[in-house]
Amino acid sequence: MNKNKQKRMILNDNLWKVTFQLAWPAVIAMVLYGLNTVFDAFFVGRYVGETAFAGVSLAYPLTQIALGFGSLIGVGAGSALSIAIGKGDKETQRKLLGNVNYLNIVVSIGFMIIGIIFAKSLVGMMGGSGEELSFGVNYFRITLYGAFFWIAGLAGNMIVRAEGKMKSAAVMMAIGLLVNIAANYILIVVFNMGVEGAAIGTNIGMIVYTVTSFVYFSRKKATFEAKPFTIKRNKDIIKQIMSMGMPSLIMSVMSLVQAIVVLNAISKFGTTSDIAFYGVVFRIFTFMLTPIFGLMRALQPVAGINYGGEKYDRVIRSFKVFAVAGTVLMLPFWLIMMVSPNLALNLMLPDKNFIATDIMNFRIFMALLPVLPVIFMGMTYFPAINKGKVASIMGIARQLVFYVPVMLIMPRFFGMQWVYIGAFLIDFIMVLWTVFLAKREFNGLRKKKLQLT
Numbered sequence: 001m002n003k004n005k006q007k008r009m010i011l012n013d014n015l016w017k018v019t020f021q022l023a024w025p026a027v028i029a030m031v032l033y034g035l036n037t038v039f040d041a042f043f044v045g046r047y048v049g050e051t052a053f054a055g056v057s058l059a060y061p062l063t064q065i066a067l068g069f070g071s072l073i074g075v076g077a078g079s080a081l082s083i084a085i086g087k088g089d090k091e092t093q094r095k096l097l098g099n100v101n102y103l104n105i106v107v108s109i110g111f112m113i114i115g116i117i118f119a120k121s122l123v124g125m126m127g128g129s130g131e132e133l134s135f136g137v138n139y140f141r142i143t144l145y146g147a148f149f150w151i152a153g154l155a156g157n158m159i160v161r162a163e164g165k166m167k168s169a170a171v172m173m174a175i176g177l178l179v180n181i182a183a184n185y186i187l188i189v190v191f192n193m194g195v196e197g198a199a200i201g202t203n204i205g206m207i208v209y210t211v212t213s214f215v216y217f218s219r220k221k222a223t224f225e226a227k228p229f230t231i232k233r234n235k236d237i238i239k240q241i242m243s244m245g246m247p248s249l250i251m252s253v254m255s256l257v258q259a260i261v262v263l264n265a266i267s268k269f270g271t272t273s274d275i276a277f278y279g280v281v282f283r284i285f286t287f288m289l290t291p292i293f294g295l296m297r298a299l300q301p302v303a304g305i306n307y308g309g310e311k312y313d314r315v316i317r318s319f320k321v322f323a324v325a326g327t328v329l330m331l332p333f334w335l336i337m338m339v340s341p342n343l344a345l346n347l348m349l350p351d352k353n354f355i356a357t358d359i360m361n362f363r364i365f366m367a368l369l370p371v372l373p374v375i376f377m378g379m380t381y382f383p384a385i386n387k388g389k390v391a392s393i394m395g396i397a398r399q400l401v402f403y404v405p406v407m408l409i410m411p412r413f414f415g416m417q418w419v420y421i422g423a424f425l426i427d428f429i430m431v432l433w434t435v436f437l438a439k440r441e442f443n444g445l446r447k448k449k450l451q452l453t
Contacts, residue, residue, distance in 0.1 A: 006163070006164045006165075006223060007085060007086075007305060009021070009164075010022075010164060010301060010302055010305045010306065011086075011305060011306060011309050011311060011314070015302075015314065015317055015318055015321045016321060018302055019295075019298065019302075019318075019321050019322060019325050022164055022166050022298040022301070022302065023166070023294060023295050023298040023322075023325065024166075025166035025167040025169070025170040026161060026166040026169065026170070026294035026295065026297045026298040027290075027291045027294030027295060027298075027329070028170045028174075028294070029157075029161075029166065029169050029170035029172075029173040029174075029294060029297075030173075030290040030291065030293040030294035030297065031287075031290045031291060031294065032170070032173045032174050032177045035177055035181075035287070038283065038287050038348075039180065039181050039184055040056070040184065040198050040201075040202060041053065041056070041279075041280070041283050041348045042347065042348060043184050043185070043188045043189065043198060044056050044188070044194075044195060044198050045276075045280075045348040045349050045350075046348075046350060047188050047189055048188065048194050048195060048198075050272070050273065050276050050349065050351075050352070051131050051132060051135065051272060051276075052135045052194060052195050053276050053279060053280075053348070053349070054132045054135075054272050054275040054276040054279065055123075055128065055131070055132040055133065055134065055135025055136035055138075055139065055195065056135060056136065056139050056195055056198065056279070057263075057275060057276060057278070057279025057282075057283075058123055058126040058127060058128040058132060058133075058136040058263060058275070059123055059126070059128075059135075059136035059137070059139045059140040059143075060259075060279070060283075061126065061255060061256050061259035061260075061263075062115070062122055062123065062126065062140050062256065063139075063140060063143045063150075064252055064255060064256070065111065065252055065253065065256060066108075066111060066143070066144075066147050066150035066151055067150060067151075067154055067252065068248065068249045068251070068252020068253060068255075069107045069108070069111060069151045069249065069252075070150060070151040070152070070153065070154030070155045070158075071154060071155075071158070071245065071248035071249065071251075071252065072107075072242070072245040072246065072248055072249035073100055073103045073104060073107070073151065073155040073241060073245060074154055074155035074156070074157065074158025074159060074245070074248075075158060075244065075245040075247075075248040075300070075380075075383060076240070076241035076242055076243070076244045076245025076246070076248075076383075077096055077099075077100050077155065077158070077159050077162070077241050077245070078158045078159050078161060078162030078300055078301070078304075079162070079244040079245070079300060079304050079383050079384055079386075080092060080096065080237065080240045080241055080244060081093060081096055081159060081162045081163065081224065082162050082300060082301045082303075082304030082305050082308065082384065083304050083305070083307065083308040083386070084096075084224075084308070085163070085223075085224065085301075085305055085308065086304065086305040086306065086307065086308020086309040087308045087309075090225070092237060092240075093224035093225055094224070094225045094227070095232060095234055095237055096159070096224070096226075096237065097159075097217065097226050097227050097228050097230065098227060098230035098231055098232030098234075099232050099233065099234050099237045099238050099241065100155055100156075100159065100241070101152075101228075101229075101230065101231045101232075102231050102232060102233050102238070103155075103238065103241065104148065104151055104152040104155060105148070105231070107151060108147045108148035108150075108151045108152070109148075111144075111147050111151075112144050112145070112147040112148075115140070115141075115144040115147070116141060116144050119137050119140050119141045119144070120133070120137050122140070123136040123137045123140055125260060126259065126260055126263050126264070127260075127263040127264040127266065127267030127268070127275070128267075129267070132272060132275070135194075135195050138195055138196055138199070139195045139196070139198065139199045140199075142196055142199035142200055142203065143199045143202060143203060145203065146202070146203030146206050146207065148210075149203065149206040149207045149209070149210045150203075150206050152210045152213070153176070153206050153207075153209035153210035153213060154209075156210065156213025156214070156216075156217070157169050157172055157173065157209070157213060158297065159213075160172070160213065160216060160222070161297045161298070161300070161301065162300060162301050162304070163222060163223045163224065163301065164223075164301045164305075165221075165222075165223065166297070166298060168216060168221065169297075171212075172209060172212035172213060172216065173209065175208060175209070175212055176205045176206065176208050176209030176212065177205065179204060179205045179208045180201055180202055180204065180205025180206075181205075183200070183201035183202075183204040183205060184197065184198055184201035184202070186201075187200055187201050188201070213228075214228050214229075243388050244383045244384075244386065244388045245383070245388075246388055246392055247379060247382070247383050247388050247391030247392045247394075247395055248379075248383075250391075250392050250395040250396060251379060251395045254395050254396060254398060254399035254400070254403075255399070257399045257400065257403070257404065258399050258403045258407075261403060261404050261407040261408060262278065262403075262407050262419055263275065263278070265407050265408070265411045265412070265419060266278055266411075266416065266419060269411050269412065269415075269416060270416050273352070274416060276349060276352075277349075277352075277354075277358060278419065280344075280345055280348045280349055281345075281361070281362055281365055281420075283348070284337070284344045284345075284366075285365060285366060285369075288330070288333060288334070288337065288366070288369055289369070289372065289376070291326075291329050291330065291333075292326050292329075292330065292372065292373050292376050293376070295322050295325060295326050295329070295373065295376075295377070296376050296377065296379070296380040297380075298322070299318060299319070299322045299377055299380050299381060299384070300380050300383075300384050302314075302318045302322075303315055303318050303319065303380070303381055303384035303385060304384040304385070306318065307384065307385045307386070310448075310452060312445040312446065312448055312449040313449065315385060315445055316442045316445055316446070318381075319377055319378075319381045319438060319442075322373075322377050323373050323374050323377045325373075326372075326373025326374075326376070326377065327370050327371065327373055330369055330370050330372075330373065331370055334366065334369045334370055337366055337369075338363055338366060338367075341354075341359050341362045341363065342354060342359075345358075345362065357417065360417075361416075361417055361419075361420040362420075364417075364420040364421055364423075364424050365420045365423055365424065367424055368424060368427045368428060368431070371431050372427060372431070374431050374434050374435060374438075375394075375427070375430050375431055375434050378391065378394065378434040378437065378438055379391045379394065379395065381438070381441075382394075382437075382441065385441070385445070387441060390437060390441070394430070394433070394434065394437070398426065398430055402426040402429065402430075403422075403423075403426060406418075406422040406425070406426060407419065407422060410422050
């Protein structure tokens with residue numbers, strides 16, 4: 001599909017049709033991406049042990065900061081690209097990748113240096129001690145050596161999605177996933193390399209993932225003038241990328257804050273087994289959300305290109321259509337998980353007997369999944385219409401205003417179950433708040449439309 005045809009489809013076709021055409025490959029791509037963490041957990045939990053799994057669970061939120069930087073650059077550049085395509089701004093399109101490469105290099109070097117120096121302190125900050133701490137530090141340090149590829153791979157893939165080329169992005173992710181699974185199996189199962197093997201395997205997958213993006217751009221597959229091997233620093237473009245991508249980084253940083261508070265609460269008032277259980281529940285929860293992450297990526301070019309093209313009615317309706325599609329997509333899988341929690345739990349910790357309280361906590365944590373697409377669509381929608389500050393405030397408030405006090409206070413006085421009850425109540429409040437903010441933005445867009453007529 002050539003550039004003009006793709007743009008016309010996003011600007012003019014029925015939005016349900018647009019949603020389907022863009023979303024299904026994006027959903028598949030994000031499910032494949034989510035499987036990376038599931039397979040890491042599968043191999044470590046089954047072939048290394050529960051203590052090693054607890055250590056990797058402590059380090060896991062720290063590794064996601066690299067993906068947060070990738071999202072910062074990828075979402076920001078993707079949003080800038082979508083709006084530039086909608087406006088027909090050729091200059092921004094031509095200069096984009098050079099500035100993305102500059103940011104990839106600077107950010108990955110800074111993150112790698114800081115992470116390697118303070119690895120033990122950072123994993124300790126997550127609540128790690130003893131053997132868990134040792135496993136976590138080893139895993140985290142090795143992933144840091146691949147930081148550039150974690151960041152550049154995700155950023156490049158997000159730019160491909162911002163063109164609306166969801167199928168191409170899905171193929172790139174699939175290639176990286178297959179390499180990651182093969183590398184994990186060989187390093188963990190065949191060579192018995194433990195958590196170090198899991199980290200090296202993931203790095204290998206990320207290297208391949210990054211290479212696919214460079215091959216795509218260098219072979220002139222992009223629908224804009226792409227120069228993948230240039231390095232440029234344009235203040236205006238970098239400012240635009242940082243402004244629109246900042247909510248994604250804030251989400252990752254705030255998720256780390258959440259993980260610090262929660263894991264420290266569990267470490268203080270629970271056991272190694274409790275840490276491993278939360279690690280399993282959180283990974284399942286995150287994996288269940290991966291189809292929604294796919295919809296988020298598909299929404300970004302639809303909202304951004306229509307916003308750039310001043311089609312404000314379609315911008316408003318795109319949020320509603322994608323939010324409803326997310327709920328419909330989530331429901332059947334959510335029902336299976338709620339009815340048979342042990343199917344997923346035993347996949348990662350096959351030797352553990354889960355008691356009734358564990359099952360109840362799992363169900364509480366998962367209860368709001370069908371309505372969470374509202375929050376995640378909002379986190380994509382606002383930056384796509386150049387309202388990144390709204391999404392940033394949401395991300396910061398969710399963790400600092402809600403998660404920190406709830407997790408510091410409630411488990412101490414009312415027990416471990418409040419880690420799960422508290423998470424449920426916080427997300428319930430966030431859904432209501434997102435609906436309110438979205439309605440307010442809809443009114444602003446309707447006023448803009450009236451000014452055009």
